[in-house]
Amino acid sequence: MSTLSRADVARLAALARIDMTDGDLDRLSGQLAAIVDAVALVAEVAAADVPATSHPIPMSNVTRPDVVRPSLTQAEVLSGAPDAEDGRFRVPRILGEEA
Amino acid sequence: MTDWTRSTALEMAAALQSGAVSSVALTQAHLDRIAAVDGPVHAFLHIDAEGALATAAAVDADRAAGMELPLLAGVPIAVKDLVVTKGLPTTAGSRILEGWIPPYDATVITKLKAARMPILGKTNMDEFAMGSSTEHSGYGPTHNPWDLDRIPGGSGGGSAAAIAAFEAPLAIGSDTGGSIRQPAAVTATVGVKPTYGGVSRYGAIALASSLDQLGPCGRTVEDTAALHEVMGGHDPMDATSLDEPVPACLAAARDGRENGLAGVRIGVVKELGGDGYQAGVLQRFAESLDHLRVLGADIVEVSCPSFKYALAAYYLILPSEASSNLAKFDSVRFGKRVERDTIEKTMLATRAEGFGDEVKRRIILGTYALSAGYYDAYYGSAQKVRTLIQRDFAAAFEVADVLVSPTAPTTPFKLGEKLNDPLSMYLQDVATIPVNLAGIPAMSLPSGTAPEDGLPVGIQIIAPAHEDARLYRVGAALEKALVAQWGGPLASLAPELEVTP
Numbered sequence: 066m067s068t069l070s071r072a073d074v075a076r077l078a079a080l081a082r083i084d085m086t087d088g089d090l091d092r093l094s095g096q097l098a099a100i101v102d103a104v105a106l107v108a109e110v111a112a113a114d115v116p117a118t119s120h121p122i123p124m125s126n127v128t129r130p131d132v133v134r135p136s137l138t139q140a141e142v143l144s145g146a147p148d149a150e151d152g153r154f155r156v157p158r159i160l161g162e163e164a
Numbered sequence: 165m166t167d168w169t170r171s172t173a174l175e176m177a178a179a180l181q182s183g184a185v186s187s188v189a190l191t192q193a194h195l196d197r198i199a200a201v202d203g204p205v206h207a208f209l210h211i212d213a214e215g216a217l218a219t220a221a222a223v224d225a226d227r228a229a230g231m232e233l234p235l236l237a238g239v240p241i242a243v244k245d246l247v248v249t250k251g252l253p254t255t256a257g258s259r260i261l262e263g264w265i266p267p268y269d270a271t272v273i274t275k276l277k278a279a280r281m282p283i284l285g286k287t288n289m290d291e292f293a294m295g296s297s298t299e300h301s302g303y304g305p306t307h308n309p310w311d312l313d314r315i316p317g318g319s320g321g322g323s324a325a326a327i328a329a330f331e332a333p334l335a336i337g338s339d340t341g342g343s344i345r346q347p348a349a350v351t352a353t354v355g356v357k358p359t360y361g362g363v364s365r366y367g368a369i370a371l372a373s374s375l376d377q378l379g380p381c382g383r384t385v386e387d388t389a390a391l392h393e394v395m396g397g398h399d400p401m402d403a404t405s406l407d408e409p410v411p412a413c414l415a416a417a418r419d420g421r422e423n424g425l426a427g428v429r430i431g432v433v434k435e436l437g438g439d440g441y442q443a444g445v446l447q448r449f450a451e452s453l454d455h456l457r458v459l460g461a462d463i464v465e466v467s468c469p470s471f472k473y474a475l476a477a478y479y480l481i482l483p484s485e486a487s488s489n490l491a492k493f494d495s496v497r498f499g500k501r502v503e504r505d506t507i508e509k510t511m512l513a514t515r516a517e518g519f520g521d522e523v524k525r526r527i528i529l530g531t532y533a534l535s536a537g538y539y540d541a542y543y544g545s546a547q548k549v550r551t552l553i554q555r556d557f558a559a560a561f562e563v564a565d566v567l568v569s570p571t572a573p574t575t576p577f578k579l580g581e582k583l584n585d586p587l588s589m590y591l592q593d594v595a596t597i598p599v600n601l602a603g604i605p606a607m608s609l610p611s612g613t614a615p616e617d618g619l620p621v622g623i624q625i626i627a628p629a630h631e632d633a634r635l636y637r638v639g640a641a642l643e644k645a646l647v648a649q650w651g652g653p654l655a656s657l658a659p660e661l662e663v664t665p
Contacts, residue, residue: 097532100479116551127403157506
């Protein structure tokens with residue numbers, strides 16, 4: 066496993082939808098490379114013949130009765146939105162110039 | 165005149181029942197204390213004096229009318245800002261949620277309201293609970309009441325500091341890798357991370373869903389037990405909630421205090437001590453073991469060899485889950501928006517401005533760990549580590565009823581000391597993280613102050629899943645012995661804070 070480069074961090078930040086300035090990349094990529102090197106220790110168990118645990122207390126098929134219950138009103142749901150119109154969330158246009 | 169802020173929550177409850185004090189007076193005393201000391205401590209992000217006093221007045225009126233009330237009715241409480249509160253600002257310590265007013269209550273808030281407890285306000289925390297010092301809060305750090313130049317632990321430094329500074333007798337915390345227990349250790353308070361699923365997570369802003377658990381914070385083991393019983397229980401709104409009775413924490417605490425620990429087998433985890441642990445921390449831990457022996461417990465050594473992978477596995481699983489959970493902060497449904505001409509640019513700008521450095525680090529780390537080509541090596545291996553750690557615990561609990569270790573490797577460090585060295589900050593949680601990976605319950609309680617710096621040290625008690633009551637039995641017995649040695653609760657021995665008139 067190779068260490069994380071500055072270009073890797075820029076690509077991952079774009080995937081995670083976080084704008085990064087050159088200053089951000091300078092500051093974070095060194096720290097991230099050190100963290101990645103440290104967590105790579107888990108590779109020692111990669112070949113171990115043990116099942117993976119995704120959830121500490123196993124449970125399956127947790128359901129509730131399928132009955133209609135009161136829920137938040139439309140106005141309550143929209144109350145925290147940065148922008149709303151006609152009972153919906155309003156967002157800037159979804160396609161760029163080139164589309 | 166009695167200074168009620170110095171009483172335990174259960175003493176307050178008894179005084180309310182006997183009519184020695186009103187809930188309005190009790191709540192006002194805490195609001196006055198907050199006004200006097202919270203400037204320099206900065207435990208609170210939001211104070212709800214009006215709401216707390218209204219709840220208190222209603223409790224007083226119902227009590228005067230002869231109504232039967234729950235045990236902690238009228239006893240005020242502080243709530244970590246990670247828990248959503250209808251009508252009260254909730255930020256999770258992040259600028260991206262600045263000004264957000266949730267439209268609903270978390271299940272634990274519904275339970276506090278049913279218990280008739282006045283909510284004093286929301287406490288400071290590392291942004292989205294990522295940190296061990298509260299320095300990653302978007303609203304400035306909390307300061308340790310024992311020494312204002314030092315960290316109060318994290319992520320729940322606000323809840324722990326509020327209790328340690330007598331601004332509240334009880335608080336709600338959340339613990340993903342130690343965020344209740346490490347702050348408790350460094351502020352000389354008590355904190356419990358319940359069994360995973362023991363307390364509903366509905367309305368707790370998620371960090372890492374397979375690790376997060378809400379829990380009680382207090383100044384005594386019995387107070388913490390009483391709050392645990394209020395918070396716990398099955399909730400159909402949380403699919404991971406355990407469908408089983410709330411553990412009898414208070415009865416267990418009283419049993420331990422009155423009857424000691426004859427026949428209880430206590431395992432010392434070999435891997436959680438030694439190198440990297442401060443001398444004074446180890447000295448106080450050894451003294452606590454002596455007390456446990458005198459109380460009748462059998463002390464055995466246990467080994468958990470896979471713990472050496474715990475920190476690495478945790479810093480793959482947590483960022484992976486967090487990167488997914490934090491995708492919801494997209495500037496559409498709630499929180500901040502930095503407007504640009506397209507939605508994608510708006511998201512990029514909003515998340516750049518709204519998230520702090522630690523959150524960005526962990527989101528990027530998680531995005532990396534989950535990306536094609538790395539998934540098996542990183543995330544897959546980390547999940548195997550989880551299985552190995554569960555097996556280590558299972559083997560240890562074959563020979564011991566509970567396990568013990570120091571809670572944190574050091575006493576509280578200076579603000580700023582580890583801010584630019586994330587890895588060194590992460591090591592604060594080396595003894596608490598295995599518990600979250602295994603989903604089992606654990607407590608931190610004060611074990612004294614380190615001789616070299618006079619700062620608080622905590623001891624951790626760990627129990628098997630569903631056996632939370634054992635923590636309280638052992639914790640209350642040890643606390644009684646230690647308080648007798650100190651001549652009073654450790655929290656009461658903290659230096660006096662300068663009071664703003």
